[in-house]
Amino acid sequence: MPRSIWKGAISFGLVTIPVKLYSATEEKDIAFRQVHASDGGRIKYRRVCEIDGEEIPFPEIAKGYELADGRMVILEKEDFDNLPLATTKAVEVVQFVAEDEVDPTYFNKTYFMQADGPGTKPYVLLRDALVKTGQCALVKVALRSREALALVRPRDGLLVMHTMLWPDELRSGEFAAPPETVSVSDAEVTMAQSFIEALSGDFKPEEYTDAYREALEEVVQSKASGVAMPEQTEAPKEAEVVDLVAALRASVEAAKKRRAEGSAAATG
Structure with missing residues (x-):
């Protein structure tokens, strides 16, 4: 069984549903390593500080945000854990919408939602209510150091959550439209x-x-x-339409x- 990547609760009105999130997808791609072409030796990268030139071990590396005036603000793990944001441990339902109202371009990543402990009955309640109404729950949630809109919908007896991009993260495609x-x-x-x-x-x-x-x-x-490898037959050339x-x-x-x-x- 895979490990959960997040643990919190769905806020469904006055009902709280403890849940765990599991990634619903995995990319099946061939992994390549960067190597020296002449002898196959692996290429390794060092994390070097540009100020003192020393190699920095991973535990000592923090996240920094550079201000417009060049100053660097260092953020530690505690700063992210203690964000003044309700959605860091809660999936807040903000609206119910029909699934076909959401353009698939917004979808980013899909997660399975599993009821945690006493959350089983309210989980089933929300799932069955969404099925009967034909609606999906539009929610806000903070995952992987960022807040996102997401769509929670019933599928195959469970609830799945699709995280979404924000409107300002979608590019305009007007340039690609035919004359x-x-x-x-x-x-x-x-x-x-x-x-x-x-x-x-x-x-x-x-x-x-x-x-x-x-x-x-x-x-x-x-x-x-x-x-x-056997020689590949040359693909036929497409005639001009x-x-x-x-x-x-x-x-x-x-x-x-x-x-x-x-x-x-x-x-x-």
């Missing part, structure tokens, strides 16, 4: 809709894998064993063919 002078025809939109319908289906994440990570693992194993309707029509046919082949393989 208003560009337009498409009704026929092109219709064919695009046909392509979307041909590939529509239920979301089944277990059907997808990280092909890039798998390819990297093959390369690592190949170099470790001294066996050369001149007629969008014709390209989409061909895409629809290809999508239908792939879906038919996939169904045949599943039943066979």
Whole structure:
């Protein structure tokens, strides 16, 4: 069982729900080390003070905030622990909202919420009430040295919490919008809709894998064993798209063919 990363309570009106938080995700990536290319020796970094030039052990390193006038304010662990902030040990419910009202761009990280001790019954109460009303709890919480908005919602019999970015942390994407002078025809939109319908289906994440990570693992194993990788066939060059309707029509046919082949393989 993983270790909890935070322990506190949900403030649900006058009801207090003691909870523990567990990280709900983990990135599965290949970890590389920085090495000397000629002999494979690992590259190590030293923490050196720019004033006295001495290497500083980790326990002696503190966090500093540089003021506009150049002065450095040193903050210790106690300063963070004793912040005059109610949300350091509490998940404060500030509003209830429908889940589809929150743009997914705001979501940052997901946590499992586990009832702690006497919090089981009020935990179940909040979970069931959210399910019946179709609402989610918008909360404020302090995690990892910062306060964040978060969305608490029921999922698979438990409560999960998605921490969120603040509005001023989201960049404007106006620069990426196509010029208003560009337009498409009704026929092109219709064919695009046909392509979307041909590939529509239920979301089944277990059907997808990280092909890039798998390819990297093959390369690592190949170099470790001294066996050369088989030559890759050159990918066909994509033709320049001149007629969008014709390209989409061909895409629809290809999508239908792939879906038919996939169904045949599943039943066979």
